[in-house]
Amino acid sequence: MPIDYLPILILVIVALIFSVLALLVPALLGPRKPTAIKLSTYESGKIPFGTTSRRFPVKYYLTAVLFILFDIEVIFLYPWAVVFRKLKLFGLIEMGVFVLILLVGYFYVWRKGALEWD
Numbered sequence: 001m002p003i004d005y006l007p008i009l010i011l012v013i014v015a016l017i018f019s020v021l022a023l024l025v026p027a028l029l030g031p032r033k034p035t036a037i038k039l040s041t042y043e044s045g046k047i048p049f050g051t052t053s054r055r056f057p058v059k060y061y062l063t064a065v066l067f068i069l070f071d072i073e074v075i076f077l078y079p080w081a082v083v084f085r086k087l088k089l090f091g092l093i094e095m096g097v098f099v100l101i102l103l104v105g106y107f108y109v110w111r112k113g114a115l116e117w118d
Helices: 002-029 058-075 077-082 084-112
Strands: none
Touching: 058 077, 058 084, 077 084
């Protein structure tokens, strides 16, 4: 059965070759004329202020990770809703358990103060 995986192997090889070429060709053939304007920091068309290496608070990253976590978990509700009638009571109970686990995590994060933005 390894021959069945040949198209996937070909796809991976073609993707790798294309990726390497897409990175190497501009680096080797592209113009290199650095100027002060090209090397300056660009912030959405605004004049930059302060240093570019300032630190962000850990709360920012924690909030971002929590948003991504709960946002992705909510995506699982859509496929369940599509096949809800086929799953019947079993699907309803399983989704209830899933949502309950999400709510426990949400209340835990809330009680720990991770959602406070001071």
